[in-house]
Amino acid sequence: MQFLWDKLKSNRSRSVNRPIAVEIAITSTSSQLKVIRDTYYTEYRISLERDLNVKVEGLFGQMLKDLLLRPRDPDNTAVDLDYVDHMIGTITKPENGVEELGRNYEMFNEMFEKIFLNQSLIQLRSFFDRYDTHAMRASADSDSPKVRDFETAIRKSVNMHSDIRHMILLFGK
Numbered sequence: 001m002q003f004l005w006d007k008l009k010s011n012r013s014r015s016v017n018r019p020i021a022v023e024i025a026i027t028s029t030s031s032q033l034k035v036i037r038d039t040y041y042t043e044y045r046i047s048l049e050r051d052l053n054v055k056v057e058g059l060f061g062q063m064l065k066d067l068l069l070r071p072r073d074p075d076n077t078a079v080d081l082d083y084v085d086h087m088i089g090t091i092t093k094p095e096n097g098v099e100e101l102g103r104n105y106e107m108f109n110e111m112f113e114k115i116f117l118n119q120s121l122i123q124l125r126s127f128f129d130r131y132d133t134h135a136m137r138a139s140a141d142s143d144s145p146k147v148r149d150f151e152t153a154i155r156k157s158v159n160m161h162s163d164i165r166h167m168i169l170l171f172g173k
Helices: 002-009 016-026 030-044 049-057 058-068 081-091 105-117 120-141 150-154 164-173
Strands: none
Touching: 016 030, 016 058, 016 164, 030 049, 030 058, 030 081, 049 058, 058 105, 081 105, 081 120, 081 150, 105 164, 120 150, 120 164, 150 164
């Protein structure tokens, strides 16, 4: 816990080291994040949320705040494969593809919340694995080189902001 706090504290300046903040948000439990928020307030007399509002803007800023300020941890006990398949079905529709995530703010915000924000790491791993399996089957059934695994699709997305791309790729690690 002290290590996370030291990383965050060392980055309190006019800007936020985005990769470090994302790593802390992804790897910490909600109770650890609460301790970090409380300690941040005690140390700097400003809430972490307010400081983030000033230093990190846009869609990335909202995503980071959602991660850092989440009130509870997702259930780690079970994987809901029906939900995973539903999300894969939604994101693989031509009108909802990974490329479209970078263009459509409302869709991206909704998908981010449904896929990443409220899911356990086990559920996310199932999503990535099943997405990749689905992509491999689709590429075997067609001659189109456009079908890619999730990581490659995110990396190759030209419409997605680089900070958001990096955040999503950190989820996959």
